[in-house]
Amino acid sequence: MSALGDAIRAARFSPVRLRDGYDMREVDDFLDRLSDAADLGQPLTPLMAEARFSVVRLREAYDIGAVDDFLEGIGRPADAAAPADRPPDRSTPRVVEPELPRPSVIEERRGPFSRLFGRR
Numbered sequence: 001m002s003a004l005g006d007a008i009r010a011a012r013f014s015p016v017r018l019r020d021g022y023d024m025r026e027v028d029d030f031l032d033r034l035s036d037a038a039d040l041g042q043p044l045t046p047l048m049a050e051a052r053f054s055v056v057r058l059r060e061a062y063d064i065g066a067v068d069d070f071l072e073g074i075g076r077p078a079d080a081a082a083p084a085d086r087p088p089d090r091s092t093p094r095v096v097e098p099e100l101p102r103p104s105v106i107e108e109r110r111g112p113f114s115r116l117f118g119r120r
Contacts, residue, residue, distance in 0.1 A: 003012040005038040011070055021061025022053040034074070048075045058085075 008031055015021070034047055053072060055064070 002039050002041070005035040008038060008074065012068045013070070015060045016063050017060055019105065020057050020064060022064055022067050024060065024062055025054050026083045027062050028066055032057040043050050044074065 011031060013027070015024075030047075030051055030053070034044060037044055048071065055061075097104070103117055
């Protein structure tokens with residue numbers, strides 16, 4: 001185990017509800033992969049570059065800003081802190097756009113009430 005791997009495993013984020021947040025499972029799985037790579041001494045930059053998370057609402061999720069700030073801190077060398085007067089660079093969003101449902105050739109089955117009261 002490494003100090004960086006331990007720091008990644010110890011990360012905790014505030015859960016949010018009723019507003020946009022990152023999917024908890026995706027973030028937790030990514031942090032597991034990141035801490036394993038840190039323990040093995042592998043470079044984290046390739047993993048950090050591919051980090052993308054789905055945004056969810058109306059269910060418990062992690063605060064987007066807290067996760068982004070933590071990952072930005074992990075990706076920055078220890079001796080290069082960001083200036084306090086400059087906001088963090090968010091040029092690479094970590095958001096995955098949800099896929100839209102594809103049109104289907106199969107006709108939807110309708111329930112008995114929609115058949116009786118719905119339009120045909």
